[in-house]
Amino acid sequence: MPQDQMRLCLNAITKVLDQVRRDHGQESAEAMADFHVRSWQAAKDEQLALGVPYYHGGAPGLRVGERVLPSSVTGTEHVMSRYVRGTPDFDRLQVTCRDHVYFSSARDLAVEYAAVYPDGGFYRIAPEGDFEPDPDCGIPGLAWRCSAATVVEVVHAEVRLQRSLTLKQIDDLCGLDSPMGARVVAILRKEGRLGHRRPPART
Known part of the structure; x- marks a missing residue:
């Protein structure tokens, strides 16, 4: 998402936080749950008002006007749940749901998913x-899901950034310390597609 659009969305979310604090008077669990719902709605309203484009990285070969369908319909096994299967958080993460299409307001995030497919369309x-x-x-x-979507533009028919992902790219995508990050590293190492450039040390 461009910086000016991100700034406007953050401003809208800040206003929501101020309103939640006024309504609840304290940062209780109820207040934070209210903030979660309102902040996502504020971001959605702001993006729709600005005409923010949405991106999807997934199966290659789709053309303009064709539908993007969930894996429960297409039957593809190239899904993000393969990267978290077997991790402690597998049952908690909603990525295991296969009846949705996932998309993002951030080009970089969607193109990473296209690359991980692998060689998916963007x-x-x-x-x-x-x-x-x-x-x-x-x-x-940042990220949304729906029942189906329509291709408006084929940005890249096939994303071949490289045949491997570095630890830095995995860290940017999902966090090396997360269960999903650990699973991605394990799979790519097994497939011989793991690069060796590490992310910078966090301070």
Whole structure:
């Protein structure tokens, strides 16, 4: 998402936080749950008002006007749940749900998913009907899911950034310390597709 659009979304979320504090008077569990719902709605309203484009990285070969369908319909096994299967958080993460199409307001995030597919297509899409927050995403407005979408533009028919992902790229994508990050590292190492450039030390 461009910096000016990100700034406007953050401003909207800050206003929501101020309102939640006024309504609840304290940062209780109820207040934080209220903030979660309102902040995602504020980000959604702001993105729709600004006409923020949405992107999806997934199966290659789709053309403009064709539908992006969930894996429960297409039957593909190239899904993010393969990277978290067997981890302690597998049952908690909603990424295991296969009846949704996931998309993002951030080009870089979607293109990473296209690369991880691997060699997937990178598309600008329009969600069909209403859409909701990706429950595994903690940043309001960054990632969403819907029942289906339509390809508006084929940005890249096939994303071949490289035949391997570095530890830095995995860290940017899902965090090396997360269960998903550990699973991605294990799979790519087994497939011989793990690069060796480490992320910078966190301070």
